[in-house]
Amino acid sequence: RKEVEQDPGPFNVPEGATVAFNCTYSNSASQSFFWYRQDCRKEPKLLMSVYSSGNEDGRFTAQLNRASQYISLLIRDSKLSDSATYLCVVNPPGGGSYIPTFGRGTSLIVHP
């Protein structure tokens, strides 16, 4: 089993739709979780951290389910500009070194 798994998609949705991605992780002791967004041929950019209590930033909601070892990202009212690859990043526990493990990413295409 891969350390961090994501459905590669693509998820093809119309503008205004709500779409959700899941990401599963194998290390139950993982400490911190993030969603990054990566546009084609660009660098990953931090979208949001994922907290145990769940967190929301505008149209984006991230949640963590430790029991089932997955995190989710919900995008409401999708915009054309949301089209990108969404990377799940998990930090396992470890001394003073944070070594993030990346998922392969989920591709989202929002069409008119």
Place this chain on the structure above:
Amino acid sequence: EAGVTQFPSHSVIEKGQTVTLRCDPISGHDNLYWYRRVMGKEIKFLLHFVKESKQDESGMPNNRFLAERTGGTYSTLKVQPAELEDSGVYFCASSHGLSQYFGPGTRLTVT
């Protein structure tokens, strides 16, 4: 505030040659990371500096890769001699805490 910068943006070299990639982190960020993304695969961790010290280099593929961060500012990643499988995009990231900020990457092609 300037972001993470990387140089060059692209490099095409022949197998057996040497290439040195450079990363300038965000000023004040003690943590500096190198990653690599091979086509079709996920981004893979290579190593982590805290200031000038290598905190973890467990992701370095082999001894053809050498990273340095003299003075705790910019970092270089040298590949010598380059092999075909070294082709990919090399990202650098820096952080103050857990949130990492990525540079635009260097696209390395070994022919």
